[in-house]
Amino acid sequence: MSDIRKDPIVGRWVIVAENRAARPQDFEHAERKANGRDCPFCEGHEHHTPREIVAVREPNSMANRTGWRVRVVPNMFPALESDGELGRQSDGLYDMMHGVGAHEVIIESPRHISSTSELSEAELTEVLCIYRDRLIELKKDHRLAYGMLFKNVGPGAGASLEHIHSQLIATPIVPINVWEEMTGSLEFYNYRGKCIYCDIIRREIESKKRIVFETSEFVALCPFASRFAFETWILPKTHCSRYEKIDSAAASELSGVLKGVIESLEKILEGPAYNYIIHTAPFDTDEVGHYHWHIEIMPRINKAAGFEWGTGFYINPVPPEAAAGALRGT
Amino acid sequence: MSDIRKDPIVGRWVIVAENRAARPQDFEHAERKANGRDCPFCEGHEHHTPREIVAVREPNSMANRTGWRVRVVPNMFPALESDGELGRQSDGLYDMMHGVGAHEVIIESPRHISSTSELSEAELTEVLCIYRDRLIELKKDHRLAYGMLFKNVGPGAGASLEHIHSQLIATPIVPINVWEEMTGSLEFYNYRGKCIYCDIIRREIESKKRIVFETSEFVALCPFASRFAFETWILPKTHCSRYEKIDSAAASELSGVLKGVIESLEKILEGPAYNYIIHTAPFDTDEVGHYHWHIEIMPRINKAAGFEWGTGFYINPVPPEAAAGALRGT
Structure with a gap:
């Protein structure tokens, strides 16, 4: 089993998971890409x-x-x-716990396709509803604090398999980036009495x-302070903290927006590697x-390098105004 | 000129620098790699x-x-x-300033080599002293708050040119990651009365x-909570907050350690892409x-993917104990 360790200086958590070193790498095997032969996700x-x-x-x-x-x-x-207890332990300066959580793969189509743009809106709606259901x-498992839904497309975005899929990792800790969003938005709310996203x-x-x-x-x-060239956010216009409250009608509308954005990105950037991530409130947070x-x-066209890792400052070569203009024009 | 923008939710800063999109990419031109022909950094x-x-x-x-x-x-x-004033401005929710700072390249050898392991200890000592001098x-420029020295080796680590070099970006803001180290270590110091690094x-x-x-x-x-497989830190045993206080004797000793670590990494990982970053106190901080x-x-052998970007949680497939054992064994 993996373990989860806390950096004693900045409080960042790391999952040390030895078994991850052994996973297959589609992209090192060009012949697989052509036809999905040997692809474990194909129908x-x-x-x-x-077992599913x-x-x-x-x-x-x-x-x-x-x-x-x-x-x-x-x-x-x-x-x-998913098995076992957290077994939180401290050893002097160091805090750690067992790597308890969930790590699921959502295979989004029986066909050997790779991008969200290749799904129909009806298919993507079913995927968005499955995200919600998971x-x-x-959330019913009280050992778990957060569920992160994300997708990696292309080796440049960290994907190890080509067949269209997303992942859900549920962690026993609220991740630090989510915590920063929660506290940053709460500070604004306390000061200004309104939701900063609204x-x-x-x-x-x-x-x-x-x-x-729209x-x-x-x-x-x-976003105004886009970290990545052509970074795009999709937000519901009506205030809501938790993705899992989405209903089928909204999921259907969202599928059109998500598919549309990715189609535009692919047209302009010629099929970039990309990630998307659903940001939602922690499990113990009510509305x-x-x-x-x-x-x-x-989109992963500019690579994070030493400067970004060292500083948390990002360098983005495309102003978001220009990116939005180009995406609107497609 | 670029501009520096603040994310209004989490307080992350982004440099929007349009000119960076135009920079050359050695790694797209394989013929350049062989001999340094056309390399702007060669003697x-x-x-x-x-001009230098x-x-x-x-x-x-x-x-x-x-x-x-x-x-x-x-x-x-x-x-x-480096020219101009910061021109800090706010527009409702959004804060920004002009992209004032410094961005220097330290070309570490007249020869067309690419890794620190290819420098002699005497050459590397001169580089480490130049870091200090810069x-x-x-620091004398009162518009600047922090100087980040870093190196990208190999395209997987974000390098755009192959010839051995490092970079110094001086920013008018203390980067958020540095701030987190400063506040995390201060909290420990206030509570326990000692330096957490010591x-x-x-x-x-x-x-x-x-x-x-050693x-x-x-x-x-x-480190105990290594984010990356084979991540390695080098620390002075005697407490000191600021890299720029290093003297020539210490720089010479450090050159042996830095070169030794990189040689070991390259032996075990077969010449990986890597970054190194000097973490030092902000300009306005005394000892x-x-x-x-x-x-x-x-070393950049495991790629940060959607999960890492979304959460700030890292997944590291190699326990630091195993990594240190392997590095010691070389």
Whole structure:
């Protein structure tokens, strides 16, 4: 089992997971890319993954057989494992605990495709609903504090398999970046009496210059302090702290926005590697006035180097106003 | 000129520098790698860089001509520029300022080599002394708050040119990661009355299991909560907050340790991309009891992906105890 260790100086957490070194690397095997041969996520290869946790299936199809549209399985090389107790321990300066949590893979299509833009809106809606359902389920486990849903597309974004999938890692600690968003937005709320994300949305819709798309319930924009070139966020216009409250109608609308943004990014950047991450409130947080769930989409065309690692300062070569203008123009 | 923007939620700063998009990419031109043809950093090509700021030269050699051993020049595509005032401004939610600062390149050898392991200890000592001298010089500029010295080796670590060099970016803001180290170590100091880094050094030397090398004045170790596989830190054993206080004898000893660590990493990992970063106190900090300068060396063999960007949690597949054991064994 992995362990979770805390840096005693800055409080950053690290998962030390030896088994992760052994996982397969599609991108080192060019022949696999062409046709999905040997791909453990393709339909008909269900026996190559651990047994499914849940799936969206045709009526009368059987678990771990063909006939599914979205399939959730445990990660074969999990960073965190679901069995056991946390066993928090301290050894002088150092705090650590067992690597307890969940690490699931959401296989988003039986077809060997790789990008969200290749899903239909109906297919993507089912994926977005499965995200919600998994968060609701994992929240019931009181050892867990947070569920992070994310997607890596392309080797430049850290993907190790090509077949379209996203991941959910549920951690026994609220991650530091989430904590910073929670405390930063709470500070604003206490001082100004309103949600900073709602304020950003209102202001950006007024000025228009960083808006990419807008629908009745969602807005896609390039944030004022974008870390990455063409970084784009999607936010619900109506205040809501928790992604898992999304209903099917909103998921359907969101699928159009998410697919649209990724299609535009791919058109302009010629199929970039990218990540997206769902930012939502920690499990023990009820609906709160200060936090606003959203999706951050990060094309990985400029590489973080020594300066970024050392400082937490980012250098972005494309002003978000120019990025939004280009994305709107597609 | 670039601008520096603050994320209104988490307080992260971003440099938006359009000119950086235009910089050359050695690694897209394989033929350049073989022989340094067209390399702007090779001896004899001094006219391909901006005019030098300072250099270590043979007696009687002329500035911007041959005859140098280490040469410091302004970055041709600077993230920050030295002219002008900060012009801090706010626009509602958003804070920004002009991209004032310094962005220098330290060319570490006239020869077309790429890794620190290819320098002699005497050459590396001169580089380490130039680092010190540039910090002392830039500190005199009261618009500047911090000087970050870092090195990117290999495209996987964000290098855009192959010829051995490091960079110094001086910023008008103390970077958030440095701030976190300063406040984290101060909190420990206030509570326990001692430097947390000194405590870590003492403890690690006692237990030995994460120690890589030790000399009379320095220790190299794999930190307890290593973010990256084979991450290694070098710390002076005697408490000191500021790198720029290093003297020539200590720089000479440090050169042996730094070169030794990188040689070991390259032997085990077969020439990995890597970054190193000098962590030192902000310009306005005098010698303080709680902060301890050090160098962090990060091989870039495991890639940060969506999970790391989203959470600030890192997944490291190699326990630091195993990494230190392997590095000691070389």
